[in-house]
Every structure is written in C-alpha cells, then in structure tokens.
Amino acid sequence: xxxxxxxxxxxxxxxxxxxxxxxxxxxxxxxxxxxxxxxxxxxxxxxxxxxxxxxxxxxxxxxxxxxxxxxxxxxxxxxxxxxxxxxxxxxxxxxxxxxxxxxxxxxxxxxxxxxxxxx
Amino acid sequence: xxxxxxxxxxxxxxxxxxxxxxxxxxxxxxxxxxxxxxxxxxxxxxxxxxxxxxxxxxxxxxxxxxxxxxxxxxxxxxxxxxxxxxxxxxxxxxxxxxxxxxxxxxxxxxxxxxxxxxx
Numbered sequence: 001x002x003x004x005x006x007x008x009x010x011x012x013x014x015x016x017x018x019x020x021x022x023x024x025x026x027x028x029x030x031x032x033x034x035x036x037x038x039x040x041x042x043x044x045x046x047x048x049x050x051x052x053x054x055x056x057x058x059x060x061x062x063x064x065x066x067x068x069x070x071x072x073x074x075x076x077x078x079x080x081x082x083x084x085x086x087x088x089x090x091x092x093x094x095x096x097x098x099x100x101x102x103x104x105x106x107x108x109x110x111x112x113x114x115x116x117x118x119x
Numbered sequence: 120x121x122x123x124x125x126x127x128x129x130x131x132x133x134x135x136x137x138x139x140x141x142x143x144x145x146x147x148x149x150x151x152x153x154x155x156x157x158x159x160x161x162x163x164x165x166x167x168x169x170x171x172x173x174x175x176x177x178x179x180x181x182x183x184x185x186x187x188x189x190x191x192x193x194x195x196x197x198x199x200x201x202x203x204x205x206x207x208x209x210x211x212x213x214x215x216x217x218x219x220x221x222x223x224x225x226x227x228x229x230x231x232x233x234x235x236x237x238x
Contacts, residue, residue: 003186004193023195025167025215028147030193048144054191067122072173074123074149076142096144096215 042105056091175210
C-alpha cells in the first residue's frame, strides 16, 4: 500500500464530472473529481454521499436551499435527497461513497461516467 | 444538515489522541484528531482505517516499514495490520472508519479514548 497524495493524483487528469477512484476502505471508495458548470439533478436511493472540497469552491443545490462549500469544507448529502452540484469555475473535490455508486444516481444521461476508473 | 469546516472544528479542541466525530455517512464516521508523540501499537481486526493529514506531518509505523504522511496525503491501513501512529510535532488529521471503532483497537490502555464524542 502506497500513500496517496491528493494534489499529485489531481494533476493526472483534467476532464470534468468524471470521478477517479484513489482508494478503497472496506467496501467504500474515495474518488477525486474536477467539476465545472452545472451537473444534473439526481439522488442516490441507497446511500449518503460525502463531498470534501480540496481546492476551489462549489455549490450543492437542493430543492429548498443552496449550500456553498469552500476549500476545507465537507457536506454529507443524505440518501434519497435530490441535489445538483455546480461550480462557476473549476473546483477539485473528493467524494466518499460505497463502491459501485454511479455519479448521476437515478438520472442516467450524458454526464453519467464510469464508476470504475482508478488513477 | 450544516456544512462542516474542518479547520473551524479543529479550533474547538486541543487535547491529543482524542478523536472527535464531525460527520456520519451511512454507518461510517469522519473524525478529527490532533496527535503528538507516540501512540501505541494496535490493529483493528474488523476494518480498514483511513488517515488523511489536514495540517502538519505524521508517520505510521508498521512492523516492516514507516510511512511519512504530509498535508494533503492519505493512507488506508488494512484491517488486522499492526500499526503505530506518531508525530514529533502536532499534526491534525481526519480519520474515516465505521461507527464504533475504538482508537486503540485491540490494545486498550491509557490512550484509549471515547469513541462517541461529537464536536
């Protein structure tokens, strides 16, 4: 097992909304994602999902509020809750969620990415 | 659900080796800990454990190697593997592990802390 440097891993890809797996703990995965622009409304029926901002800032829109997250801030989106991540400028984040989660949850579409790409 | 600012949470306590829970995702918890000096050799029989360095640097000693972790680096200690965290100067870290894990694993002693303190 090698240690994992988050910024070094982030330097290895540049596309948006395409999560890369960097570590597994039991049946949970840590993923890095670069985001910019608007994602799609979706939810994850079976699991909570953790967002941690590594660099930049982002918003998570909910039906009744919007949460702004800055570097060093995290948020737990509860399972079954509709949300839409967005960011005006590029933001680098880490996700923590069970192995196998699809980024667009129940809303498959053109932003749906592979859920099995390691970096 | 409020967003969680890691440095703001870290500013709220100063003791060492006493994890504070800051978030729960399903049956997993995110904990902040300040460490300094030598911990005890221990393992967690039933679970992997994730270390993420928020500020400072630390080492994790294993029986056959020592891993140095700097700010922005993470490590997954596999279940059942004996390890001893240590740090010459104060280091601020985040742990991710299932709810209920005890910090000293199978080696109860004077550094054993409560596993149910939220901050």
